[in-house]
Amino acid sequence: MNEQNLNPKLFEGEVEQVPTRDGYGQGVVALGEKNPNVVVLTGDLSESTRANMFQEKFPERFIEVGVAEQNMMGIAAGLALSGKIPFVSSYAVFVPGRCWDQLRVSVCYSKANVKVAGAHAGISVGPDGATHQALEDIAIVRCLPNIIVEVPCDALEAKKTTIAIGEYTGPSYFRFHREKTPVITTQDTSFKIGKAEIFREGENVTVVACGPLVYQSLLAAKELEKEGIKAEVINNHTIKPIDKLTLAASAKKTGAVVTVEEHQINGGLGGAVAEVLAENYPVPMERIGMPDSFGESGQPNELLEKYGMSVKKIKEAVKSVLKRKK
């Protein structure tokens, strides 16, 4: 086990829960205090993206663009080309969803130092329904050259991610979530862009997860242990550039992989991991995620359950992949 660097109360009933978007708000404020070039933009979604935390402290560096994401992405590119470090804050269905061409040409092609913060990602947005559940954002961003993609697993890591992205020079995309989710990490948990972290060591199977579902993956691993299955759990927060070494080494050690994400199974974390393993160390693999369909309204937990992103489904996928192991 290697969970000593994680929240010690992780598996207790009263584990602290904080939305990852809070980490974004705290992160941009911390950056703003250190660097006068940090600028935050929003498209009429100041409060729900937590951009308002920056707005209150640095109104002169906060830009309200209105419901106009294409313009917002372009303005951010112009700011970045003039030496600013702009954070574009909206829902992940709109940034990058509504302005992919602007992200591609005005930002990525120009290597403009724009930071794109996609809020309300995943199906756990819940009652708003399919239109507002960003389940394709990782796929459509990670195919673009020059941009990095991050999916923090909890609010603390979201804050660390925001700060790291602000200090990194280059286009960046990161997504966070609406609902309160367990605080998995501590201040001491190591975080580095591009470095996947082994949160729990195991021998029989590797569970590669990103975002708040890292928690469900850890729970599944804990329950599987009672059945004699030792699962290694990797928090793969950086989808791009993906940590090939850690992934291939773990696959080599365990011989089977399950990926877990709140995103379409096509093109997201599962796709990225499959690409790495197919080229470096092919092993049997199963993908947990949105099964190539749109979501619907419902409570977050009901939706995760219905669309197969639950502890139970992770355990089933592990058992299924173990049967295919040679």
Add this chain to the structure above:
Amino acid sequence: MKIGEPQDHLGHTHIEILEKTANAIRQDIIKMLLEAGSGHSAGPLGMADVFTALYFSVLNHNPKNPKWEDRDRLVLSNGHIAPVLYTTLAHAGYFSREEALGTLRKLNTRLQGHPHVGSLPGIENSGGPLGQGLSQAIGMVLAAHMDSKKYWVYCLLGDGEQDEGQNWEAIMFAGKNKLFNLTAITDRNNIQIDGMTENIMPLEPLREKYESFNWHVLEVDGHNIQEIIDACNEAKAIYEKPVMIIAHTIPGKGVDFMEFDYHWHGKPPKEDEAKMALKEIRTLKGKIISEHE
């Protein structure tokens, strides 16, 4: 520099010298397109006078120090008219004319088919997919405000590209925020790829559209260098609003068989056509008339 007074040993006025520059730029556009074998003819020829006015009179810039932080910025939104930008930058001294005429659109070139920021000195934005320039210009204006910089931002737009909704998002934003140090210039040549703008998707009443979005609007003959310079100067005196200069231009200006013909929007001349075009441009004197004449 006083306009209208002799500026060289031959007694030419500033405007006459600029007209000669515009003529040389037109010739180079034809030569570079012939060499490239693909690219856009009508737009670049139509904007030669505007580019000349900007780079040789209006802009505060330094070709020897392209990243000078106080420089005026020129954002080209309709990136497909890159040939006129490249030839103008070469004439201004950002890089050699040989590079401009010989490498456009060729493998490993710095002169990409559509401009790429970072590849070539003097390029402020990557552009081609239409509608993306004005937003970036606005970002540069906001950065100037935050840093208390005095530089001016110019944005060149095609007329056809204003079918794109992003332009109107940007126009709304600039009007709301009274971005006085933003001057946009619309190349009103009335053509786009599939035909005449007013048939494809009518833009008129264009002036009234900008005005209703709280812009100050000026209209000029886009082939009258004096008028273009005067309008840019007048724009600098408007403190409450961003300024849109509608430059009425003739697509393909200077080459009879290209003028007004939308078929020349997106193709280069062949060898015999280039010969004819160059001959016409060389004998243009007096056909492009400025105020002083």
